[in-house]
Amino acid sequence: MRIPLGGGTDEKLRVHERPTSFDIAYRAGVSQSTVSRALRGDPNVNEETRRKIEAIARELKYKVDKNASNLRRQRSNTIAVLFFEDPSPDPSQINPFFLSMLGSITRACAKRSYDLLISFQKFAQDWNEDYEDSGKADGLILLGYGDYVDYRQHLEQLVEQGTRFVRWGAVEEGQPGVSIGSDNFNGARIATEHLIGLGRRAIAFLGDSSNHAPEFSERHRGYSAAMQADGLPESFQAAGVSSEEAGAAAALALIESGVPFDGIVAASDLIAAGALAVLRDKGFDVPRDVSVIGYDDIPAASFVNPALTTVAQDTWLAGEKLVETLLKMMQGEVAESAKLPARLIIRRSCGAKKV
Amino acid sequence: MRIPLGGGTDEKLRVHERPTSFDIAYRAGVSQSTVSRALRGDPNVNEETRRKIEAIARELKYKVDKNASNLRRQRSNTIAVLFFEDPSPDPSQINPFFLSMLGSITRACAKRSYDLLISFQKFAQDWNEDYEDSGKADGLILLGYGDYVDYRQHLEQLVEQGTRFVRWGAVEEGQPGVSIGSDNFNGARIATEHLIGLGRRAIAFLGDSSNHAPEFSERHRGYSAAMQADGLPESFQAAGVSSEEAGAAAALALIESGVPFDGIVAASDLIAAGALAVLRDKGFDVPRDVSVIGYDDIPAASFVNPALTTVAQDTWLAGEKLVETLLKMMQGEVAESAKLPARLIIRRSCGAKKV
DNA sequence: CTGAAAGCGCTTACAG
DNA sequence: CTGAAAGCGCTTACAG
Known part of the structure; x- marks a missing residue:
């Protein structure tokens, strides 16, 4: 038999155990079912009874046992x-x-x-x-x-x-x-259009366009759409994963390819950050020589130098x-x-x- | 009565329910207790029985119900x-x-x-x-x-x-x-000693030293200890919270105070990053004019320009x-x-x- | 509006 | 090595 909390001489022995709905019921002088109903907000409970139960529950710091509740209700919340x-x-x-x-x-x-x-x-x-x-x-x-x-x-x-x-x-x-x-497509499109609007013409995309990275390929397609709309030549450098290293490698490959460029749309901020570092090392002035845009708006985007223009996902x-x-x-x-x-x-x- | 999964004509009706230990028991021809024991790794289970049970469990994709298990064991893992x-x-x-x-x-x-x-x-x-x-x-x-x-x-x-x-x-x-x-004290101490070792003498601490931010005040004490060991004058600028804004404000106050400085130990990277931005704006060259050290080694620390020397917490x-x-x-x-x-x-x- | 009772799916002493 | 049974603490139809 369950000895209710504080219900007798056993009180001291039990003082560190968590109270159950039976303890509340005992003190409130109602059945355990009523305690459960009151605490779950069932409308079929007398207001006064509910208040009493709630007061006692608060006093005993009673909390519904989630494991029992979840088991019974067959959901976990x-x-x-x-x-x-x-x-x-x-x-x-x-x-x-x-x-x-x-x-x-x-x-x-x-x-x-x-x-x-x-x-x-x-x-x-x-x-x-x-x-x-x-x-x-x-x-x-x-x-x-x-x-x-x-x-x-x-x-x-x-x-x-x-x-x-x-x-x-x-x-x-x-x-x-x-x-x-x-909306990766439109995000990359407006980014690219922004660069075009600034007078850039030789804009390269740094990222992945394979079906292994769908968000990257959507961004690539957005870039392509903007370039094609203005009849500009596309340029692409693979950066397999989203990391500084991959971005740096892609930027280096772009520079070494000899293809001229005055703008970069990167598939992610991490890639853009890597590119930024390589451009600086190689003597490019960003944004004077090259405009760079990233994607994601990670916290570090505002810390890099120059601070990174980017497409934010909310x-x-x-x-x-x-x-x-x-x-x-x-x-x-x-x-x-x-x-x-x-x-x-x-x-x-x-x-x-x-x- | 529980109709075991796949145990009769009800199979189709029940096919999307999660199997229970009773379903496994029924199929294995043992009691539910034995299933529970076998799956919990109780040594008192015949090896062959265990293997059989495990095979069936795998087949049915049975997983122990955590709510039931937790309730019974009175722990949640x-x-x-x-x-x-x-x-x-x-x-x-x-x-x-x-x-x-x-x-x-x-x-x-x-x-x-x-x-x-x-x-x-x-x-x-x-x-x-x-x-x-x-x-x-x-x-x-x-x-x-x-x-x-x-x-x-x-x-x-x-x-x-x-x-x-x-x-x-x-x-x-x-x-x-x-x-x-x-170890905030020693972290800030080695940071300060490092600046002293680089020939810096007028090193300011940017942070909080009140008892409201114990880690900051420990760092401040570490800074003080290093300065005192070399008989150098201490300089302190409050930065209440750990943010770029607070760091920028503290750096600005330091500059406007007219107290000369050639080094800054910041209580956090965020504070250091804010200080870096203000120093740049005000025409200080970091690290030529001022050496700066942060604390935390947040990801952005390597992105700021110049990349931030900092104390890493592992x-x-x-x-x-x-x-x-x-x-x-x-x-x-x-x-x-x-x-x-x-x-x-x-x-x-x-x-x-x-x- | 309230109570008695069943049952969620386990674990584990207890008895063999 | 195995099974029957109790019980963890709830929720909720059912009966009043």
Whole structure:
């Protein structure tokens, strides 16, 4: 038999245990069911009774046991974020853009009283395994840049298993599941148009255009569209991954190719930062000789010299949208993929007058 | 009665439900207890039986229900990270140093099969409330720069409530609970000694030295110790919080004070970055006229121009140590506060020869 | 508006 | 080495 907290001589022995709804019930002189109802906000509870129960609960610092509640209700009120990042094995080195996304997702979850479980995932593993399947989370948010060709298989598996998930990334036709992403095409297009508007003509794109990195290839297509609209010649330098090193290598290759250039649109800020360093070393003046634009608006973008003009993805909105969409799916409603508007942040590296 | 998965004509109806240990038991022809034992690695299970059970579990993609398991075992196998950051209301703007810590903590947890719950906490709230008390987490990690005077009350409350927690921050005598932190005193001391070694004599400290920010005041004391050891005059400019703005304001105040200076030790990289920008604007050449050193080694430190010499806190080790210490406490062992060694990262802003 | 009771899916003493 | 049974702390139909 459960001896209610403070209900007898056993009080001292039990003082460090967490109170249960039975303890509250005992003190309030009602049944445990009524305590549960009162605390869950069931309208079928007498106002006075409710107040009494709430007061006692507060006094005893009672908190509903989530494991019991979740088990009974068959849901966890928890969302899991799965991070996967191919090129970075060290989580402390993770792309700052995703870290900022994580902050926004956390806020969006907290607002809705959802808990957030976080995990860095190896590519090889069964993603579903540790989360939805074990009842730890009701839904999954997928975050990261990775090789989409590998990635896609996992997505299909998730869809097949009926997992509720939403991913951040390029939004394209025929993709498995629901995706939320920046409007990469238009983001890169307005960036390129901005450079053209500044009088640049020989603009190179630094990034990847393969189907392994869909957001990068969307950005590349946006760049192409802007160039073609003005009949300008395109120029492309591969930078496989999003890192300073890759950006530096691509910029070096561009310089060594001998192809003239007066503008660079980089597929990411990290790539742009690497390019900036190489340009400086090689005696190019940015923005006088070359205008440079990045993508992501990572915190470091305003620290580099010259400060980097870039395309910002609204992480605040992104987090909100990801969580909102996932919650919709979890409630069985239809949810749709969405592209979020991208916004040009003009700093010094493009050479525009201060706006 | 539970109809086992695939055990009869009901198969189709149940195909999308998660299998339970009863389903496995039915198929394996053993009792549910044996399934539970086999899957938990109980040695008292026949090897052949175990293999059979494991095979079926794999086939059905069975995963132990965490809510049920946690409820029964009265533990959650989960650690919660509570972020609190006073000056930054927007989680997506959170200090990059802590984001990097978060990455390390995640890795350290994953390594030990612990889940990680994350939460950004308002200062005013009852910290314990949502985590340990509701059975969602077995222990807490506290992360953030904040006003220690407010903060301390919360710590005392946590100690009083018997919450298992460990915090990242300044390690000082007489503090409530267990803390893991960088050796701020020695970190700032070696930074200051490095500048002295480069021939700097008029070195100013930019930061806070009040008891509201213990790590900053420890750094200030480290700076003082180094200056005093060489009989050099100290100079101090307040920068209340760790931000570029505060750093810029402090640097401006330093310049306007008319006190000559040829070196700056900043209490954080963000402060240093703000100072760097003001120095450039005001025509100082860094590192020729002024040597600058920051603290934290945030990702942006290598992006600023000139790249920032700084004191690195080993986030990899920090995450490991935090989790390890917390786990110790959770197992009822005695755990002690610890200072982690700080390391000088020499870049261009101090003017040293490339090492 | 309230109570008694069943049951969520496990783990683990207890008995063999 | 294995099974039957109790129980973790809730939520919620059901009956009043």
